[in-house]
Amino acid sequence: MASLVGSRVERKEDKRFLTGKGRYTADINIVNQTYAIFIRSPHARAKIKKIDTSKALKSSGVVDILTGEHIAKDKIGGLIAGWAIRSEDGSEMKCPANPPLAKDNVNFVGDPLAVVLAESLDEAKEAADLVKIDYKILEAVTNLEKTMESDAIHDGIDKNLCYDWLLGDRQKVKEAFDKADKIIKLDITNNRLIPNAMEPRACVIDYNTASEEITCYTTSQNPHLSRLIMSAFGGVAPENKLRVVAPDVGGGFGSKINLYNEEIVCSWASKKIERPIKWVAERTESFLTDTHGRDHITHAELAVTNDGKFLGFKNETIANLGAYARVFGTVTPTYLFGPCATGVYVMPAAYSNVKAVYTNTAPVDAYRGAGRPEATYTIERIVDKAAIELGIDPIEIRMKNFPTEFPFKQTLVHQIDSGDYVAGLNKAKEMSDYDGFVARKKESESRGKLRGIGVTTYFEACGIAPSPVVMMLGCGVGLWESAEVRFNPTGQVTIYTGSHSHGQSHQTTFAQIAADELGVPIENIDIVHGDTDKGTFGMGTYGSRSLTVGGIAIVNACKKIVAKGKRIAAKMLEVSEDEIDFSNGEYVVAKSNKKKTIGEVAFASYLPGVRDEVKSPLPEGDEPGLIESSFFDPANFSFPAGSHIAEVEIDPETGNVKLDKYTAVDDFGTIVNPIIVEGQVHGGLAQGIGQALTENAQYDDTGQLITASYMDYTMPRADNFPEFNLGFTCTKATTNPLGVKGCGEAGAIAAPPTVMNAVINALGGREIDMPATAEKVWEACNEMKKTNSEAA
Amino acid sequence: MKKINVEVNGKKITKEISDHTVLSSFLRDILNLTGTHIGCDTSQCGACVVHVDGKSIKSCTAFAADIDGSKITTIEGLTKNGKMHPMQEAFKKHHGLQCGFCTPGMVMSAIDLLKNNKNPNDREIRDWLEGNICRCTGYQNIVAAVKEAASKM
Amino acid sequence: MKTFDYHSPKDVKEASKLSSSKSVFLAGGMTTIPSMKLGLATYKDVINLKGIKKLSGIKVSGKIVKIGATTQHAEVAKSKELKKAIPSLAALAEGIGDPQVRNRGTIGGSIANNDPAADYPSACIALNAVIHTNNRSINAETFFKGMYETSLKSGEIIESIEFEVPSKSNYQKLPNPASRYAVIGVYVARFKGDNVNVAITGAKSCAYLDKNLSDALSKDFSTSSINNVNISSKGINSDIHASANYRANMIKVYAKKAVEAC
Known part of the structure; x- marks a missing residue:
């Protein structure tokens, strides 16, 4: 049997999605269900003086209206930050309480404070309009730069500062900077983004009054984690009375990592009213209340020698947490950001200082890449600026500073096990016809257009691990993953994984891996995920961890199956285990025609006996059945890397930026399914290019989100992109048996600096912040014309 | 009523x-x-x-x-006698979907394109799909799928 | 969405009779339905005009093109007759929204709604359109009054729009990258006798005739004559997508593009 790892296998999940048979949360209806509408604050910051539900409660079809008072009375806990970060001075971070329904204060537009439950959606909406709320409006804190001088939003949190974190050595950096020929300085904004999974968040809750069990169907990237938080911190029900199911989920990109207010409130309320509850977000609610991404202001400095060697790097960053700290909110701008801030370069000294602050905006949390795009954007912009100031080609300056030996001990934290950055950049250079750029630029200029080229080299740290280290750094949980592999007596295999697929294609790729390990046809392998009642426990899907952590748990469980099978086969074949080889699903006795298939072994394991004789195929000490599980905790992160090159053409008359060419060369180690990996890269690129050119979440001074619909938030569409040109290099990861590295976030990490370096190149080095909208670019073009004519 | x-x-x-x-x-x-x-x-x-x-x-x-x-x-009405429509087949072959949420609308829109333009080029496909947002695929494999379907229909 | 009574009258008279201060006429519904969903508008009665046969269709006769109010954008875009008579108008329709919006949205709906960033109003002004209602005929210039405001009275229904066929014309728009509505749109139409109309959309509370550009191009129909026109940013819209200054500048850039394409 040919190996399936590495083949372009068509997806097992596609037929149901393509024929309308997917089952998303909003597709689920439960007999006798009520409908929930959340009442949300229209103000960014206010005190709740009074909530009057009397008229609304009498409205037709209303079952109940519950407020923050009710939820506090029932002692239901709120949402939490998953990582405890310590400040440079040793003090612990400061986090406000985040009740599921606000009782005293609301802190962002969209903050929920009551829920209306009614017989129909129309009636719930009708009643919601009748709830009267008396607010005392307070001045909103929305300007990130001025946050620390503004009013404290939360009692007891001075300067709105969650923490002031440092990674690295200030003294060493100072020494390095003292030796430098030149200091390159850069001030940048990493624009705020809204993840915008196409499926809006939703939950459907079914409470069983007899068993007292709550079933919560929800749009989650990690149902087990949601159950844990809802039980341990929310106190909604003990874990054994709480089943969380994330069925088909329509994209997450980080925004569905968190457990949200609505799931806690509806689960608790369902028990209270003894009725099922359905809640589905409207798109505006998604804009207002899904966790947002990025939103940093950074000052960075790079110390260089005249010939382009890097001596040291530092960054001072203010990161916006929004109104509350959520699961990955506090770690995204610290351990997911700082260690990557020195990029793929040998950097003798570095530090990263981050002040995370609260503002009256939606909570900010992980969004595709989480911290690593912000880090890569900073280093790759400043490296390009160094190239410009030193008059060195951007490829040459990068080559000069690459590590040449692996493992590579990166400055701040990471020990990178494998990579070949030179090979990647050379390949990208060739594929993009870098040398032909000058001619293409000339051609563009002949049509009155400007053309620019931009380069980025990046590495990513994904599959955060190992658990003892991440918990030492403040994580509230371990970041392993579990798998259980079950052979049925008749030979098919069901695999339960704690990873969750909401577009990632686990049903296919995980089955490919297992098919190779077990020698069972892929058609006979099913992957089950997303239901806390099915499968052990899982940490879920984010940070490009599914394959490198969850996939390896499957490999390990399969290996245990094969090992047990071997013991059984040996007994059945009456030979010793050493005499048996396992390949292509068969246990074969060397130099003989004696063999048993793994299916026969599985069958025997479940039916351990024969007629008329007391005889078992099971060796002594082995129990019947063929089921094994594994909890895999990797020894380290995995470190994909790559080089991307983009070309843009700018119309100086309008400022319109056309992305003309995009070449991405990535090293993901072993590739399980090329067509799926390509799809992941395409998707990541689209989001990264969206950040660079179009997307921007904007709040006004009063804290109103002014980009709260697709009319104003510019989602990239098909006509925004050229055809992407992808290439791959391969250095296998040494920290897992498949040699795989994560691939889901690469595009979103590499694309923003690649595109912006190209735009800035076209603008003759004039810096602009993302997104490079037409007007901003047009203004830069005008400045350029002015300078050029003055020079002439 | x-x-x-x-x-x-x-x-x-x-x-x-x-x-x-x-x-x-x-x-x-x-x-x-x-x-x-x-x-x-x-x-x-x-x-x-x-x-x-x-x-x-x-x-x-x-x-x-x-x-x-x-x-x-x-x-739901595209599949005839258990056989998927050529557009559905092409989406599967070219991995034109990931989470699957935008997919039904995308497929229905793409089929209408081919009614209006039997042999669209990349640009025409991308322009036509202006009203369909996909957050997963970056559209590239969707474009490939529509081209494939055009050649089969 | 709040409940209402839905009506599907068979003729204009019946439709008009059904209307009140709490009713709305429904054509394509591309703006009406979303605004009802978002709670921005509520009605007691929704009166669908699509069942009224005589309100739909395109007729070209000599120098006049008459388009029925409920004619969908897609039909306008595809009409062979119109492509011959006023190709720029068909192209404008092809550029509205997306294919699904074009399959539903109507010219009458667009004009009655008078969105400041809608495309059709600029065509009406540039092409000396006459808007025929069930009561009267209104010149485009006096029809568009302000943001979402027209001279239509309660119960008045647009039946058709008559456009004058120009000798040359072109429409160019800078689309809003998010909504794809016009940040600015410039409709240039040149008629026999060299009279030129330049109508702008997206720039103010509603589409308008730019006198200066029209005069300059009437005198000298060339891009260089546009250079000499001063377009002030005073009174021009400013939002997160484009400042007044940018819009004012783009009016000239797009006017030139339109003249070049004429």
Whole structure:
């Protein structure tokens, strides 16, 4: 049997999605269900003086209206930050309480404070309009730069500062900077983004009054984690009375990592009213209340020698947490950001200082890449600026500073096990016809257009691990993953994984891996995920961890199956285990025609006996059945890397930026399914290019989100992109048996600096912040014309 | 309440509906055809695209009462005798979908494109799909799928 | 969405009779339905005009093109007759929204709604359109009054729009990258006798005739004559997508593009 790892296998999940048979949360209806509408604050910051539900409660079809008072009375806990970060001075971070329904204060537009439950959606909406709320409006804190001088939003949190974190050595950096020929300085904004999974968040809750069990169907990237938080911190029900199911989920990109207010409130309320509850977000609610991404202001400095060697790097960053700290909110701008801030370069000294602050905006949390795009954007912009100031080609300056030996001990934290950055950049250079750029630029200029080229080299740290280290750094949980592999007596295999697929294609790729390990046809392998009642426990899907952590748990469980099978086969074949080889699903006795298939072994394991004789195929000490599980905790992160090159053409008359060419060369180690990996890269690129050119979440001074619909938030569409040109290099990861590295976030990490370096190149080095909208670019073009004519 | 007579995926249907029922809700909540998705509910994202009398429209922005007497095809109606439509096959072959949420609308829109333009080039495909937002695929494999389907249809 | 009574009258008279201060006429519904969903508008009665046969269709006769109010954008875009008579108008329709919006949205709906960033109003002004209602005929210049405001009275229904066929014309728009509505749109139409109309959309509370550009191009129909026109940013819209200054500048850039394409 040919190996399936590495083949372009068509997806097992596609037929149901393509024929309308997917089952998303909003597709689920439960007999006798009520409908929930959340009442949300229209103000960014206010005190709740009074909530009057009397008229609304009498409205037709209303079952109940519950407020923050009710939820506090029932002692239901709120949402939490998953990582405890310590400040440079040793003090612990400061986090406000985040009740599921606000009782005293609301802190962002969209903050929920009551829920209306009614017989129909129309009636719930009708009643919601009748709830009267008396607010005392307070001045909103929305300007990130001025946050620390503004009013404290939360009692007891001075300067709105969650923490002031440092990674690295200030003294060493100072020494390095003292030796430098030149200091390159850069001030940048990493624009705020809204993840915008196409499926809006939703939950459907079914409470069983007899068993007292709550079933919560929800749009989650990690149902087990949601159950844990809802039980341990929310106190909604003990874990054994709480089943969380994330069925088909329509994209997450980080925004569905968190457990949200609505799931806690509806689960608790369902028990209270003894009725099922359905809640589905409207798109505006998604804009207002899904966790947002990025939103940093950074000052960075790079110390260089005249010939382009890097001596040291530092960054001072203010990161916006929004109104509350959520699961990955506090770690995204610290351990997911700082260690990557020195990029793929040998950097003798570095530090990263981050002040995370609260503002009256939606909570900010992980969004595709989480911290690593912000880090890569900073280093790759400043490296390009160094190239410009030193008059060195951007490829040459990068080559000069690459590590040449692996493992590579990166400055701040990471020990990178494998990579070949030179090979990647050379390949990208060739594929993009870098040398032909000058001619293409000339051609563009002949049509009155400007053309620019931009380069980025990046590495990513994904599959955060190992658990003892991440918990030492403040994580509230371990970041392993579990798998259980079950052979049925008749030979098919069901695999339960704690990873969750909401577009990632686990049903296919995980089955490919297992098919190779077990020698069972892929058609006979099913992957089950997303239901806390099915499968052990899982940490879920984010940070490009599914394959490198969850996939390896499957490999390990399969290996245990094969090992047990071997013991059984040996007994059945009456030979010793050493005499048996396992390949292509068969246990074969060397130099003989004696063999048993793994299916026969599985069958025997479940039916351990024969007629008329007391005889078992099971060796002594082995129990019947063929089921094994594994909890895999990797020894380290995995470190994909790559080089991307983009070309843009700018119309100086309008400022319109056309992305003309995009070449991405990535090293993901072993590739399980090329067509799926390509799809992941395409998707990541689209989001990264969206950040660079179009997307921007904007709040006004009063804290109103002014980009709260697709009319104003510019989602990239098909006509925004050229055809992407992808290439791959391969250095296998040494920290897992498949040699795989994560691939889901690469595009979103590499694309923003690649595109912006190209735009800035076209603008003759004039810096602009993302997104490079037409007007901003047009203004830069005008400045350029002015300078050029003055020079002439 | 209004009584409407429609043909949905080849089946004649008569139903009583509220005056303000929109087509997407009629399909999803009354006929249980949940393959048509609601991504924005205000006609921008395209997840709800269906065909009415052979033309693609956004079902979230049409009243069911207004569709009275029409023939409607949804994603569920494309498969004939267990065999997927060439557009569905092409999406599978080219990995033109990931999470699957925008997919029904994307497929319905793409089929309408081929009715209007039998052999579209990349640019024409990308322009036509302006009303369908996908957050997963970066569109590249969707474009490849539509081209493939054009060659097969 | 709040409940209402839905009506599907068979003729204009019946439709008009059904209307009140709490009713709305429904054509394509591309703006009406989303605004009802978002709670921005509520009505007691929704009166669908699409069942009225005589309100739909395109007729070209000599120098006049008459388009029925409920004619969908897609039909306008595809009409072979119109492509011959006023190709720029068909192209404008092809550029509205997306294919699904074009399959539903109507010219009458667009004009009655008078969105400040809608495309059709600029065509009406540039092409000396006359808007025929069930009561009267209104010149485009006096029809568009302000943001979402027209001279239509309660119960008045647009039946058709008559456009004058120009000798040359072109429409160019800078689309809003998010909504794809016009940040600015410039409609240039040149008629026999060299009279030129330049109508702008997206720039103010509603589409308008730019006198200066029209005069300059009437005198000298060339891009260089546009250079000499001063377009002030005073009174021009400013939002997160484009400042007044940018819009004012783009009016000239797009006017030139339109003249070049004429």
